[in-house]
Amino acid sequence: MAFACGMEQMVTSPTRGDKVLDLFFTNRPSLISNTAVVSGISDHEIVSIESTLQPIRHKPKKRKIYLWKRADIDGMRREASVFSEEFLSRFTPDSNIETMWTAIKEKLLSLRESFVPSKMTSSRFHQPWVNTEVKRLSRQKNRAFKKLKTTRKSKDKDRYQSLKKKCNQACKDAYNSYLCNMFDPAQDSNNKRFWSYIKSKKADNIGIAPLQSQSGAIRSDSKSKAEILNSQFCSVFSKDKNIPFPAIK
Numbered sequence: 001m002a003f004a005c006g007m008e009q010m011v012t013s014p015t016r017g018d019k020v021l022d023l024f025f026t027n028r029p030s031l032i033s034n035t036a037v038v039s040g041i042s043d044h045e046i047v048s049i050e051s052t053l054q055p056i057r058h059k060p061k062k063r064k065i066y067l068w069k070r071a072d073i074d075g076m077r078r079e080a081s082v083f084s085e086e087f088l089s090r091f092t093p094d095s096n097i098e099t100m101w102t103a104i105k106e107k108l109l110s111l112r113e114s115f116v117p118s119k120m121t122s123s124r125f126h127q128p129w130v131n132t133e134v135k136r137l138s139r140q141k142n143r144a145f146k147k148l149k150t151t152r153k154s155k156d157k158d159r160y161q162s163l164k165k166k167c168n169q170a171c172k173d174a175y176n177s178y179l180c181n182m183f184d185p186a187q188d189s190n191n192k193r194f195w196s197y198i199k200s201k202k203a204d205n206i207g208i209a210p211l212q213s214q215s216g217a218i219r220s221d222s223k224s225k226a227e228i229l230n231s232q233f234c235s236v237f238s239k240d241k242n243i244p245f246p247a248i249k
Contacts (some may be wrong), residue, residue, distance in 0.1 A: 013037040015045040019236040022047045063121045072115040079115070083107050128193075129178030130171075137167040 001155045007025040012030055019228040024047055026032060034050040091100050143158040182193055210220040219225055 010049070011037070012048055012192050013045075015047060016043055016236055021233070021236045024049055025069055028053070046194060058177045060121065060123055060125055062123050065121060066112065067117045067119065070117050075110050076115045079111055080107075127175075131174050134167070134174050137163065138172050141167045219232045 007229045009028045010024045010026060011020055012025060012035075013020060014020055015037055022034070031051050031053045032049060033052055035049075038048055039045060087100075087103065091103075096103070103238065111168045141160065141163040144163050148156045148160045173208065182197060197229045210218050211225050212218055214230050214231070219228060
């Protein structure tokens with residue numbers, strides 16, 4: 001059995017008895033620096049793979065975020081009231097609808113820029129639950145570590161360990177608070193953050209690739225792939241001889 005996707009099987013030594021049961025497939029064999037089979041704790045040996053593969057992390061793009069909690073709502077209402085009077089005096093029911101909509105749209109965008117503070121997101125990758133307190137303690141911890149490497153003094157070591165402990169605790173508290181706010185039923189019904197969090201916890205987005213059966217046919221449905229894998233695993237087990245068990249006296 002082999003993958004029909006241009007992949008290569010890297011395990012060549014037996015992993016159970018004289019059979020190669022544990023497999024490792026890759027379409028980039030040049031990235032595998034070493035493959036070894038070592039003794040395990042059961043009847044299966046352990047496959048050890050060393051790879052030079054380095055995951056690529058896409059740099060987040062900067063986005064503009066409006067801070068509506070700090071918006072001047074009263075100022076927006078005053079300006080909107082003045083605009084409503086100007087709008088009614090400027091346009092009539094016979095005016096062009098596109099012109100009226102453009103005037104409303106431009107005024108609303110102008111009000112948002114004038115009365116709603118904004119900020120740009122960072123282009124650095126960080127977890128969504130990392131808050132200002134965690135970032136501050138992390139910077140202090142990094143500075144203390146650099147100083148410790150230079151001085152090697154016991155007081156600098158104690159300060160670094162203390163900041164490290166505080167930073168770890170702050171990370172745990174921020175993470176727990178983030179989850180509690182996400183699952184709080186009192187919050188709004190927008191589940192975007194919840195499903196984004198669930199998606200980030202997925203370990204595999206591909207699944208099992210199409211498999212080739214012993215007859216040479218390529219199977220892609222779940223049932224056929226399960227039968228092919230089951231047949232491969234069953235083929236390495238020895239069959240028990242039909243010997244009756246002795247009677248227990």
